[in-house]
Amino acid sequence: MPVSTLDRSVTEPIIRRLNALRTLSAQASASLEHAVLEGMQRAGSGEDLISEGDPVDSVRIVLSGWLCRYKTLEDGRRQIVNFIFPGETCDAHAFLLAVMDHSIATLTPVVYSEIKRARFETLVASDRSLAEAFWCETLVNSAIQREWAINLGRRVALERVAHLFCEIFERLRPVGMIDGNSCIMPVTQMDLADATGLSVVHLNRTVQELRAAGLIVLRERTLTINDLDALKDAALFSPSYLQLYRRK
Amino acid sequence: MPVSTLDRSVTEPIIRRLNALRTLSAQASASLEHAVLEGMQRAGSGEDLISEGDPVDSVRIVLSGWLCRYKTLEDGRRQIVNFIFPGETCDAHAFLLAVMDHSIATLTPVVYSEIKRARFETLVASDRSLAEAFWCETLVNSAIQREWAINLGRRVALERVAHLFCEIFERLRPVGMIDGNSCIMPVTQMDLADATGLSVVHLNRTVQELRAAGLIVLRERTLTINDLDALKDAALFSPSYLQLYRRK
DNA sequence: CGGAGCATTGAGGCCACTCAATCCAGGTGG
DNA sequence: CCACCTGGATTGAGTGGCCTCAATGCTCCG
Numbered sequence: 001m002p003v004s005t006l007d008r009s010v011t012e013p014i015i016r017r018l019n020a021l022r023t024l025s026a027q028a029s030a031s032l033e034h035a036v037l038e039g040m041q042r043a044g045s046g047e048d049l050i051s052e053g054d055p056v057d058s059v060r061i062v063l064s065g066w067l068c069r070y071k072t073l074e075d076g077r078r079q080i081v082n083f084i085f086p087g088e089t090c091d092a093h094a095f096l097l098a099v100m101d102h103s104i105a106t107l108t109p110v111v112y113s114e115i116k117r118a119r120f121e122t123l124v125a126s127d128r129s130l131a132e133a134f135w136c137e138t139l140v141n142s143a144i145q146r147e148w149a150i151n152l153g154r155r156v157a158l159e160r161v162a163h164l165f166c167e168i169f170e171r172l173r174p175v176g177m178i179d180g181n182s183c184i185m186p187v188t189q190m191d192l193a194d195a196t197g198l199s200v201v202h203l204n205r206t207v208q209e210l211r212a213a214g215l216i217v218l219r220e221r222t223l224t225i226n227d228l229d230a231l232k233d234a235a236l237f238s239p240s241y242l243q244l245y246r247r248k
Numbered sequence: 249m250p251v252s253t254l255d256r257s258v259t260e261p262i263i264r265r266l267n268a269l270r271t272l273s274a275q276a277s278a279s280l281e282h283a284v285l286e287g288m289q290r291a292g293s294g295e296d297l298i299s300e301g302d303p304v305d306s307v308r309i310v311l312s313g314w315l316c317r318y319k320t321l322e323d324g325r326r327q328i329v330n331f332i333f334p335g336e337t338c339d340a341h342a343f344l345l346a347v348m349d350h351s352i353a354t355l356t357p358v359v360y361s362e363i364k365r366a367r368f369e370t371l372v373a374s375d376r377s378l379a380e381a382f383w384c385e386t387l388v389n390s391a392i393q394r395e396w397a398i399n400l401g402r403r404v405a406l407e408r409v410a411h412l413f414c415e416i417f418e419r420l421r422p423v424g425m426i427d428g429n430s431c432i433m434p435v436t437q438m439d440l441a442d443a444t445g446l447s448v449v450h451l452n453r454t455v456q457e458l459r460a461a462g463l464i465v466l467r468e469r470t471l472t473i474n475d476l477d478a479l480k481d482a483a484l485f486s487p488s489y490l491q492l493y494r495r496k
Numbered sequence: 497c498g499g500a501g502c503a504t505t506g507a508g509g510c511c512a513c514t515c516a517a518t519c520c521a522g523g524t525g526g
Numbered sequence: 527c528c529a530c531c532t533g534g535a536t537t538g539a540g541t542g543g544c545c546t547c548a549a550t551g552c553t554c555c556g
Contacts, residue, residue, distance in 0.1 A: 153445025197401025
């Protein structure tokens with residue numbers, strides 16, 4: 001079955017994302033696209049794709065929509081520990097460990113592809129750059145985790161929210177999901193609060209502070225950054241941890 | 249050159265640590281030990297082994313001593329994002345990315361082994377379980393990072409400090425570095441504050457609260473946990489993220 | 497028209513912060 | 527041996543950032 005032009009546009013974020021990490025051969029791209037198109041799935045908003053404690057036996061790659069990784073405490077406190085954007089992989093290597101240590105939920109309706117472990121392992125065994133690209137993605141995720149630790153531990157509310165907005169913007173850029181100085185922001189303030197470790201009330205007030213400072217506009221699920229450099233300064237944001245530029 | 253019995257005891261934490269993740273063949277253990285013994289190094293306390301922004305071209309495995317991964321903000325605020333204990337690897341796969349996104353510093357005098365990238369890659373290419381063990385270590389580190397995110401974002405000071413003590417204790421156990429209900433705690437309260445995102449003053453008061461509750465004794469660089477279950481309850485600690493038990 | 501979900505605002509309280517002083521142990525030089 | 531210094535632990539006082547509780551507004555939708 002040939003991969004049509006239409007299909008190509010569907011898998012584009014994935015190919016762009018991985019190519020940002022390692023140059024993929026046409027052959028590797030094609031076999032990946034083929035595998036992706038075989039396992040297409042949809043999920044509504046607010047669904048758990050995987051829950052903490054589940055064993056994992058497949059890899060999920062996001063084609064469209066936003067997801068989050070989160071953990072909860074017994075009493076219900078929730079912390080979003082990372083977002084997952086189109087082109088990114090949910091758990092490329094999670095099957096090496098016994099069970100999931102966290103949950104993954106959709107924040108919007110999502111289209112993704114589910115690839116069984118054996119299929120995935122065959123795929124990456126066939127091409128070294130493909131294997132390395134997936135590993136790099138895992139490593140970049142680790143780096144993002146570390147940045148979130150300093151964000152939660154050492155930045156004050158205003159810096160923290162500003163930093164999150166900067167990160168979202170810079171992560172959406174390489175997959176072509178920003179439009180000028182705007183991007184969609186399809187999540188609730190509750191989600192943003194859980195990502196920044198703040199209460200909803202205080203998150204709301206912090207967003208208003210950013211608005212009052214003229215740094216951002218946030219309405220109708222769209223974030224507009226008036227002055228990206230100024231926002232980055234306010235956030236103490238330095239993008240190197242995202243590894244947007246390659247070594248070689 | 250044969251590996252002597254004395255040498256064996258030096259590399260023991262490494263072998264124990266990796267075996268907890270994947271069963272290593274005698275052959276794999278031996279060639280790893282050999283490589284480790286070739287690259288032995290020492291460092292004093294308070295030294296940076298690698299700094300943010302550095303390119304990486306070797307792997308460091310810790311034989312004894314404590315280290316930490318940390319990030320800083322321009323104005324000096326510091327967040328320790330993880331500890332590194334004997335038997336653990338500093339950056340098994342960091343060379344796949346361009347540069348370090350964080351720094352690694354010693355918290356005590358340290359003995360470690362530095363293995364050049366090419367040597368390391370040859371080593372892991374020779375044995376699948378060895379390669380998987382190192383990858384698992386990287387993945388467990390990611391899981392720890394995520395737990396730290398909820399620790400910093402959603403636990404209050406008392407829970408946070410209690411959680412850190414539980415984690416340290418449970419991570420030292422598999423490498424044989426606990427003694428009954430005690431372990432060494434060779435770091436300053438400043439370090440503990442930077443790991444928990446608290447000020448030194450408040451960390452000190454929180455430790456005293458744990459002491460007053462009869463949960464711990466902390467003096468002369470030794471931590472004694474009077475009632476581990478009670479401490480875990482106070483911390484909302486659940487060890488599954490440490491992957492102490494294997495799938496297979 | 498009523499309800500649900502989300503954003504916003506007000507009021508009051510506490511947790512963790514900063515600044516600053518004190519204590520203590522270990523190391524060093526006179 | 528002691529005075530001194532330094533790094534770390536501890537304590538006190540006062541403040542403010544972020545919290546909780548609770549009410550209100552708004553929009554969408556059945």
